[in-house]
Amino acid sequence: MAAERRVGTLVSSAAFAVRLAWLADRRALVHVVLVQVLLAGAMAGGLVLVQGALGSVLAHGPGAAGRSPGLVPAVVVLLVAGGAFGALRLSGAARMAVLTVKVDRLVAGMVLEAAVAAELPRFEEPDFHDRLQRAVFASRRQPAMAVVLLVTAFQAVLTVLAVGGAFVVMAWWLLPLVLVSAVPTVRAAGRERSAHHELHHGLSESRRLREYLERLLTGRGEAREIRALDLGEVLTGRWQAEYAREVRDTEALLTAHARRRMAAQAVGAVLTCLAVGCLWWAAGRRLLPLSVAGAAVAGVWLLSARLNTFAGMLSGIGENLLRLTDLRSFTAPAVARVVTPRQPQDPAAEFGTLSAERLCFGYPGADGPAVREVSLELRPGQVVALVGVNGSGKSTLANLLAGLYPPDSGRLLLGGTAVTDLAAHRERTAVVFQDFTRYRLAALDNIAFGRPHAAADLDRVHEAARQAGALDFLRGLPGGLLTPLGKEFTGGADLSGGQWQRLALARAFYRDAPLVILDEPTAALDAQAEDQLFSQLRQLFAGRTVVLISHRLRSVRQADRIYVLAGGRVVEEGSHGELLRAGAHYATLFRAQADAYQDADFS
Numbered sequence: 001m002a003a004e005r006r007v008g009t010l011v012s013s014a015a016f017a018v019r020l021a022w023l024a025d026r027r028a029l030v031h032v033v034l035v036q037v038l039l040a041g042a043m044a045g046g047l048v049l050v051q052g053a054l055g056s057v058l059a060h061g062p063g064a065a066g067r068s069p070g071l072v073p074a075v076v077v078l079l080v081a082g083g084a085f086g087a088l089r090l091s092g093a094a095r096m097a098v099l100t101v102k103v104d105r106l107v108a109g110m111v112l113e114a115a116v117a118a119e120l121p122r123f124e125e126p127d128f129h130d131r132l133q134r135a136v137f138a139s140r141r142q143p144a145m146a147v148v149l150l151v152t153a154f155q156a157v158l159t160v161l162a163v164g165g166a167f168v169v170m171a172w173w174l175l176p177l178v179l180v181s182a183v184p185t186v187r188a189a190g191r192e193r194s195a196h197h198e199l200h201h202g203l204s205e206s207r208r209l210r211e212y213l214e215r216l217l218t219g220r221g222e223a224r225e226i227r228a229l230d231l232g233e234v235l236t237g238r239w240q241a242e243y244a245r246e247v248r249d250t251e252a253l254l255t256a257h258a259r260r261r262m263a264a265q266a267v268g269a270v271l272t273c274l275a276v277g278c279l280w281w282a283a284g285r286r287l288l289p290l291s292v293a294g295a296a297v298a299g300v301w302l303l304s305a306r307l308n309t310f311a312g313m314l315s316g317i318g319e320n321l322l323r324l325t326d327l328r329s330f331t332a333p334a335v336a337r338v339v340t341p342r343q344p345q346d347p348a349a350e351f352g353t354l355s356a357e358r359l360c361f362g363y364p365g366a367d368g369p370a371v372r373e374v375s376l377e378l379r380p381g382q383v384v385a386l387v388g389v390n391g392s393g394k395s396t397l398a399n400l401l402a403g404l405y406p407p408d409s410g411r412l413l414l415g416g417t418a419v420t421d422l423a424a425h426r427e428r429t430a431v432v433f434q435d436f437t438r439y440r441l442a443a444l445d446n447i448a449f450g451r452p453h454a455a456a457d458l459d460r461v462h463e464a465a466r467q468a469g470a471l472d473f474l475r476g477l478p479g480g481l482l483t484p485l486g487k488e489f490t491g492g493a494d495l496s497g498g499q500w501q502r503l504a505l506a507r508a509f510y511r512d513a514p515l516v517i518l519d520e521p522t523a524a525l526d527a528q529a530e531d532q533l534f535s536q537l538r539q540l541f542a543g544r545t546v547v548l549i550s551h552r553l554r555s556v557r558q559a560d561r562i563y564v565l566a567g568g569r570v571v572e573e574g575s576h577g578e579l580l581r582a583g584a585h586y587a588t589l590f591r592a593q594a595d596a597y598q599d600a601d602f603s
């Protein structure tokens with residue numbers, strides 16, 4: 001049953017590889033297949049011609065070979081066909097090379113699309129990363145190799161059919177004998193394939209760790225700290241240890257396979273010798289004409305060589321096809337949840353009161369929920385602040401309000417209607433994350449990515465940059481807004497932490513969404529810039545609902561409502577004044593911070 005399932009998997013993966021080749025370049029695929037069919041036909045015809053020529057020579061005797069009527073045309077046909085088919089083989093190889101490049105591109109694109117379409121919570125699961133890593137691995141050359149291997153297999157099958165057909169004419173009993181000689185190699189290949197596949201799966205996590213260490217050791221962003229801490233040797237040591245484990249396991253597997261293969265090939269060689277011995281014996285007893293025996297020896301040699309090469313490749317084909325199952329399962333819509341295209345939202349559309357009703361959420365694999373039974377209300381145009389100590393659940397709650405994670409229980413309501421389409425909700429939201437992304441692309445892209453589905457509007461980009469206080473320094477860059485923001489690119493420049501933060505803010509302004517979530521938006525700004533931003537917040541985001549997370553409580557005093565979180569729950573809510581008067585959590589936090597400043601303000 002397990003063997004049947006394995007065969008079923010291999011067959012469906014082979015069909016998948018053919019479909020990929022068809023999608024990538026159907027004309028090239030047809031060309032390559034036709035070339036193989038023609039070459040196989042030529043091989044069978046060649047054998048029959050060889051037999052005819054041998055028969056003619058033997059009938060007239062070697063001395064009369066030149067006068068034999070059938071010999072000269074047969075040799076001429078063989079030579080001309082040999083030249084023509086050489087050219088055909090070259091054209092097939094060239095189309096095959098182009099086809100493999102196109103398949104590679106198609107598959108790499110499929111993996112990227114599936115990764116982009118996967119919902120955020122999946123990125124919290126180690127299993128998802130294992131699958132992603134294996135799919136990326138499987139997308140690199142594997143489908144193209146599958147196509148090459150399948151074409152080679154097809155060629156071998158055609159050879160078997162062609163030479164087998166010629167054997168039927170000459171000595172049919174040779175066929176099973178030659179086929180049996182390949183059985184030991186085929187069996188060894190099957191065991192090899194399964195063992196390789198298991199090893200590949202077992203090493204997924206270790207490979208991911210190794211790749212992560214490679215990124216740490218070679219990344220520009222990490223280079224500074226790694227040198228400051230002198231971490232290079234330690235991290236390289238860990239990388240070496242991970243790689244050594246992989247090499248050790250692979251070496252053990254390959255040694256065992258090599259032994260098994262050698263034994264199988266020896267048995268195959270004995271069986272091929274047996275077939276040639278039978279021909280010898282039959283020709284000696286005149287059970288078979290000498291010309292047939294001669295052509296059959298050539299056929300046995302051709303067939304067993306091709307069969308053994310094919311059987312040897314079987315492990316590679318099987319392993320390769322099994323890897324395609326990783327690719328197939330990752331790119332399948334059920335796994336990646338492909339999002340259907342939607343109409344872009346109108347940013348000016350009315351945005352009602354956004355309420356959270358008893359929201360609960362726990363990260364996959366985490367011990368307990370990060371947000372517990374949180375209810376709150378954000379009225380249109382309000383500035384609402386979330387405060388609390390580290391790990392109290394502010395960013396997680398912000399992610400839920402932004403529709404980045406579906407809550408485990410509870411719900412979001414917009415204007416009294418439950419929000420069920422989180423993707424549509426995200427389009428109405430602009431988020432500046434605490435650890436926002438620094439796109440090492442043009443400054444213009446960094447801002448225009450705020451509305452990625454519309455053509456960049458230069459006037460609005462400038463306006464957004466101005467609102468975020470980024471316009472002056474962007475204009476001062478060597479290529480203005482077109483400067484790549486990465487020194488690793490020609491003509492590139494880098495920004496300071498605060499300048500990057502202003503760029504992230506400019507992206508939020510440019511998005512022009514009715515709900516704005518700012519998670520520590522001023523952490524990298526100087527005190528003056530921070531004060532300026534908070535004092536202008538209402539004016540800058542006029543008419544929008546703003547959720548503000550900040551540890552600097554001085555900055556949130558102006559908020560319409562402040563929610564204090566602790567352990568994932570809202571423990572207090574109210575305006576700054578109300579919370580101070582209550583004299584509980586917020587007041588304690590505020591006073592602790594205020595005491596640190598000589599000019600504390602308790603009003």
Ligand SMILES: Nc1ncnc2c1ncn2[C@@H]1O[C@H](COP(=O)(O)OP(=O)(O)OP(=O)(O)O)[C@@H](O)[C@H]1O
Pocket residue numbers: 124363364366370388389390391392393394395396397434
């Ligand atoms: N991706 C994650 N997977 C598992 N647990 C997480 C993840 N992100 C956060 N947590 C946990 O969830 C809890 C709430 O974290 P969260 O980042 O929401 O807190 P926060 O109040 O924003 O903290 P900070 O002020 O430090 O930014 C913490 O216990 C944290 O360890």
